[in-house]
Amino acid sequence: MTGRERVLAALNHQEPDRVPYDQGTTFVTGIHRIAYDNLLRAIGMADLEPRPILDPIQQLATPHEEVLEYLGVDTRSTYLYLPGRPDRPEAKASDDGHYYRYTGEWGMKWRMPTDGGFYYDMYAHPLEGATSVEEVEAHDWPDPLATLDTDGLVRACREVHEANEYALIVGGYGAGFLELDLWLQGFNDGYMNLIANKPVTEAILDNILRIKLEHAQAVLEAVGQWADVFYFGDDLGHQEGPAIRAEWFRELLRPRYLEYFALIRKLAPQVKIFFHSCGSVYDLLPEVIETGIDILNPVQVSAAEMDTARLKREFGDALTFWGGIDTQDVLPHGTPQEVKDEVRRRIDDLAPGGGYVLNTVHNIQPDVPPENILALVEALEEYGWR
Secondary structure (H helix, E strand, C coil): CCHHHHHHHHHCCCCCCECCECCCCCCCCCEEHHHHHHHHHHCCCCCCCCCCECECCCCECCCCHHHHHHHCCCEEEHHHHCCCECCCCCCCECCCCCEEEEECCCCCEEEEECCCCCCCEEEECCCCCCCCHHHHHHCCCCCCCCCCCHHHHHHHHHHHHHHCCCEEEEECCCCCHHHHHHHHHCHHHHHHCCCCCHHHHHHHHHHHHHHHHHHHHHHHHHHHHHCCEEEEECCCECCCCECCCHHHHHHHHHHHHHHHHHHHHHHCCCCEEEEECCCCCHHHHHHHHCCCCCEEECCCCCCCCCCHHHHHHHHCCCCEEEEEECCCCHHHHCCHHHHHHHHHHHHHHHCCCCCEEEEECCCECCCCCHHHHHHHHHHHHHHCEC
16 A cells, blocks of 8 residues: 555545554654754764754754655655745844744744753743733734745645655644634633633634634645645643633634634545644543544543543544654653554554554654654554554
């Protein structure tokens, strides 16, 4: 089977010849630039020409095609072909010399230490303290089409599709509804206004929806016929449980998810909707499934209630699980054999009957040794074939 056939079989709940594998192709299935550089040295590819960073905030590498082939990755994405992002967005330190700083398109401000920094962290929120809908509407909302290279998008997606070797993931715009609501206001105001000032919350969510719909329409009208998966993410979980009450999800997020997904289905009826949420989302899964998602990522097995055997048993008919290999403990701290044991366990739990794409839980972090990444790939070869 080709990588695309493998992924499509799994998404249709059929067992492919081998469990499909994604690594490095999206902002939530990627690999930090430090771990990537270490991997390149380990596999003898350190002399490959450097590529632009995939995501500056998370400092993700854009993998070379040679590396994706070496690892046996079955997916490709629009992110890989159109990153267009510098390693450090402003490429200069602040006046005190301690941070690189960056203001994103939504207005949040980010910074990364100049000495040994691994990521950019948010430190300022443009709608913090907003108390009225008028203040929300006056915000400088981003234009999702301003930097959209439609011609480049078409060329890249056509090329991937016509080769018919890999499943194609097309990305949405920005983070999720709840995430952006909290980021724009700051977490204190964002959570308080779920109760104390719902008009502000709803105005923010409506603007996010408007922007996401505009972007999805433009992208899917251009390349929707070639897409296999449409990426969407919204972190709804913490380590010990959901990040939002079920009634707030129903009132504030569910109707906007439904409208967003309806447009995607209309323009690209064949795509599977990829839903990323870190943390413990078990209690919210029935509600989220009802909005029409097809895929759950990253399946954070170290969070409460996220046992893979139970998830497969209870939700395996409705969902494809995409992830599951623990990055919180096993990958950075385990031995290669412990990594192989982890891979075998998740395949045993999630792969029977299809509905599983193997991937790490979120991105491979800087402290993951290359021998553990290679052990993961070796385990897939040992245990992933039917």
